[in-house]
Amino acid sequence: MVLEKAILATITTDASKVTAGASIFICESKEEMDKVAANLEAILDGISHALSDEIYIIVKH
């Protein structure tokens, strides 16, 4: 089976809002979150979408 869309990683500054599922990266600040998300986007060939100011997800399209 080929997955059409999948969340590959979650990046957040608020650990209380996410639990299990895809790998979670907890960051100290918004800047760190941007940096981690940019790296993950490049590594995973996914797009980083913003769910809110505290949560980014990397999605494979």
Added chain:
Amino acid sequence: MNPFIYPILFGIIIGTLARMVMLKTDYRQYPTYLHGKIIHLALGFIAANLGAVAVPAILEKEYTAVTFLTIAASQFREVRNMERNTLTEMDSYELVPRGKTYIEGIAIAFESRNYLVIFTSLLSTLTYIALNIYAAVIVAFICYLLIHKYMSGSTMKDIVDIELSKISFDGAGLYVDNIYIMNIGLPERQEEILKYGMGFVMKPKNFDVRSTIANLGQRQAILHDISVSLGVVRDSGTPALVPLIKRDLDDGRIGIFILPQEKDNKKALKVLQSVPVLENAIRMPSESSADKRSGA
């Protein structure tokens, strides 16, 4: 000497010339120089032969010879398969793929052009035998005009109004005019998109067109054509920089978001206007009997 030799020769030459006229390598880079062209010219030559010998065969009471035409038909269906397979294989390596609908459209065109060749050489040979070479030249010329007229279908400018439009961000949401395109999280990526991106809106001219431009294959063809003509700012592994088309559900307009390497408004508009309307995407809801009854 066989009295039919000149008419047959004439038919073959006219048919092959007709195929040459119909074979154009344009911005789609297809068929490619030189080998791709040879394949089609060779098949055109075979088609011309079949068309040219059909009339003399009937006149010689060799009726079974006509059954060759059915072999031709299956051969040319094979051409369609060949084109479809080649293009589908190649499509996965395109930065902005053509899409299946576009590929099928190209494949249909190649098949039908061979039938046009048969038809042209058949008519010219028939006129040569029935009348004379001068009449045959005139018939060949008329065939050429018809081919030229019917070969090219309509383009986007016939069915939609295209306008340049602003792209903007509302939070993480990317918009072309007021049409939502996608969610871009990273501020860095958003800056990139605002720097390189261009937006256009296509407004359908009538109700039928709405379903045509809503077709995903048609939309992919638009993206492919514009990306080929203006270049595209992306590489493998940058899915956030994929050009996209989304639809406004209220009025059927479509918003086009592209990242061209050459940011030239006039050229972009011209390219968008000349994107072919794909045969397979055309829908005619106004032709349905339900619509006619309610309208009566």
